[in-house]
Amino acid sequence: MRLRLPLLIAILSVAFSIGGASLPEQTVWSGLIIATNSPPTEPTPAEVTQIEGTLRKLFGYSQFQLIGEARKTLKTGEEDWLATSKYFSLHVDSRGEKADAYVLNLKLFQEQKLLLETKARLSKASPLVIRGPQVGDGQLVIVLVVQ
Amino acid sequence: MFMKTFEEKWTAWVDDQLTGRELSEFLASLPDRAAAEAEKQNAKQVGSLLRDQAMALSNADFFSHQLRERLDRENVPVRSEVDAMQAGWWTIRRLLWGGITSLAVFAICTVLVFHDRTPSSQSQYLTQILEYRVDPTVSPNATISMFEKKDDHVTVLWVDGLQSLPPEYAAK
Numbered sequence: 001m002r003l004r005l006p007l008l009i010a011i012l013s014v015a016f017s018i019g020g021a022s023l024p025e026q027t028v029w030s031g032l033i034i035a036t037n038s039p040p041t042e043p044t045p046a047e048v049t050q051i052e053g054t055l056r057k058l059f060g061y062s063q064f065q066l067i068g069e070a071r072k073t074l075k076t077g078e079e080d081w082l083a084t085s086k087y088f089s090l091h092v093d094s095r096g097e098k099a100d101a102y103v104l105n106l107k108l109f110q111e112q113k114l115l116l117e118t119k120a121r122l123s124k125a126s127p128l129v130i131r132g133p134q135v136g137d138g139q140l141v142i143v144l145v146v147q
Numbered sequence: 148m149f150m151k152t153f154e155e156k157w158t159a160w161v162d163d164q165l166t167g168r169e170l171s172e173f174l175a176s177l178p179d180r181a182a183a184e185a186e187k188q189n190a191k192q193v194g195s196l197l198r199d200q201a202m203a204l205s206n207a208d209f210f211s212h213q214l215r216e217r218l219d220r221e222n223v224p225v226r227s228e229v230d231a232m233q234a235g236w237w238t239i240r241r242l243l244w245g246g247i248t249s250l251a252v253f254a255i256c257t258v259l260v261f262h263d264r265t266p267s268s269q270s271q272y273l274t275q276i277l278e279y280r281v282d283p284t285v286s287p288n289a290t291i292s293m294f295e296k297k298d299d300h301v302t303v304l305w306v307d308g309l310q311s312l313p314p315e316y317a318a319k
Contacts, residue, residue, distance in 0.1 A: 034317040054299040067319045086318040100272055110316075113285055116306060119278040126274040130304045136314025 027147040028102065028122065030083040030092055032068035035061035036138035045069075047145060051127055058129065059139055071147075077102060087111055088132075090142055100124065108132060108142065122146060161190050274302035286310060 029047050035055060044052060045066045055064060068085035072092070080093040093105040101121040108116040110133070120128055124146040132140030151159070156173045159165045165173055177183045273295050281289040288308035295302050 036317075051299070051301065054296065054301050057299070058296070058301075058303060065317070067317060087312075087316045101274070103277075110312070114282055115286065115309060116291075117278075117280045118276060118304060120302075120304075121275040121277060123272045123274045126272065126300045126302055128274045128276075128302050128304070131306050133306075133309035134311040135316045136312075138314075138317060140316075 026077075026097075026102075026124070027071055027073045028092070028094070028104075029071050029143075029145045029147055030069065030081070030090055031066055031143045032083055032085050032088050032090060033141045033143060034065045034067055034135055034138045035059050035141050036063050036065065036136075037061055038063060038137070041065070047147075048143070050145070051129070051143065054127075055129070055141065055143075059131070059141065061139065064141070074102065088140065092144070102146065104144070106130075106142075106144075120144075161187050273297065273300065276302060276304055279304060281306065281309075 031045070031047060033048060033055075040063050042065065044064055047069070048055070048064045048066060052064060056062060068083050068088065068090075070081050070083035070090075070092070072079060072081040072094075074094060074097075077097040078094055080091065083090045083092070087110060089109045091107040091109065093107075095103040095105060097103070098121070101123040104120050104122050106116075106118050106120065107114060108130070115133065116130070118130070122128055122144055128142075128144040130142040132142055134140075153176075156165065156169070160170070160173055174180060276293045279291050279293070281291060283289075286309050290307045292305045292307075293303065294305070
């Protein structure tokens, strides 16, 4: 009898702590980046810094300039948003979460022109990098990261 | 006028109210005069005793009320009081336990449901490309490949052959 109350309190505490821990805010950062070898004009954004080494190895460029970005906090997992620069836009349509990842429909536009359409399962622990068109002496790179 | 009953005559005799022919007739009607005289003496003694105690019982109503209340208190069964308290306590305790148990069950169910729905922060899965497509009329020479850099934990969609653009397209 006397053990029941502490036992129930323990169960409730564990349940609520697990419940609280299992509901973190999920934010997806999407960025339009121009990778170049020209001298840096501004500091590399923090979001790019995290994968700067990977981008250097992948594309062979040393500088990464952010030309457009969007940060979306997902509440239902079924939201859509737009990351834009002057000429490019990335439309992201989240279609819910499944198996530790968000299913995203992505559309890359150059002004009104649809350049690329893809569907990806974006994992929290794994950024998505898309190589876009050549721009001047650089390269358009799209990055999506779950924060 | 009316005839007195035996009881009325008896009361009057005890109070020494009978006189004359009425007294002699009443005494003659008694079956056992000695017993009746003894009873009369007893009644007189009780009467005098009550008169002696009349001062002590001047607040008779209040005394009677107090006495009745005390008797009520003492006579109310202690057992039933305890039973009532225990019954109440048990009811409250059961309600309490019921509430706590329900909360626990609700919390566990909530946790299980949300745990299944929420992505784990310790996910080891790489991002997957499920579909990809370029418009062949816009980019007729485009080719797409995808690969995973497992050491960097990155998935790459590599598009070749898109139309090159002038530097002004790098504008923010």
